[in-house]
Amino acid sequence: MGSVRVKVCGLRTKADVQVAASSGAAYCGFVFFPKSPRHLEISAARDLALLAPIGLAKVALTVDADDATLDAIVEGVPLDMLQLHGHESPDRVAEVRDRYRLPVMKAVGIADEGDLPAILDYSLVADQILIDAKAPKGAALPGGNGLAFDWRLIAGRHWLRPWMLAGGLTPDNVAEAIRRTGAKQVDVSSGVESAPGVKDADKIAAFVKAAG
Secondary structure: OOOOEEEEEOOOOHHHHHHHHHHOOOEEEEEEOOOOOOEOOHHHHHHHHHHOOOOOEEEEEEOOOOHHHHHHHHHHOOOOEEEEOOOOOHHHHHHHHHHHOOOEEEEEEEOOHHHOHHHHHHHOOOOEEEEEEOOOOOOOOOOOOOOOOOHHHOOOOOOOOOEEEOOOOOOOOHHHHHHHHOOOEEEEOHHHEEEOOEEOHHHHHHHHHHHO
16 A cells, blocks of 8 residues: 555445455445445445455445434444535534544535635544535535546645545546645545446556555
8 A cells, every 4th residue: 555545435346345455445435325326225335344354444425414324324334434425514523423433534525715614624523534526516416526626725735634635536637636735645436437336446456556
């Protein structure tokens, strides 16, 4: 594994988990959001999580999930982290962190400089921040849309918590994104797919290699 830690999100098959692990990814992400082509049922996610070797952190991505939904996910799947990718308030992030005693990563969508203060707000309550491209108005998905934001907005900035860069990253541009932003962690989903929700093993391997 290189100095930059990679999260491959939206894994749906045993082969996905195996290639993420063998390529040297640090995190694997499972999506629990029915509108997404990457959505998993809890039983399927449990089977995949049990395949993940030690050292590959298992992350559950949820979107504005209520306690009952989170209870079911946490009880049914062995996890290392929760990722909140909706409109959860800082208070809700703190509540989830306290309730489940798991590290929480909060996604913050960025389109322009006016979005940056939210990173600090969430840094006060989350364990990590996922800095992502803000979804277009009316988009069905809050992430995984293959869109990037202007990386110059965060170049040279520092926050209270570890952060991860997301949004439109691919094997072809991830090295440049890291160079421009100073990111120590990167997240990819649609950028390593051959079709929505279908991961490409060669692209995963190429992405991790390029990031490292």
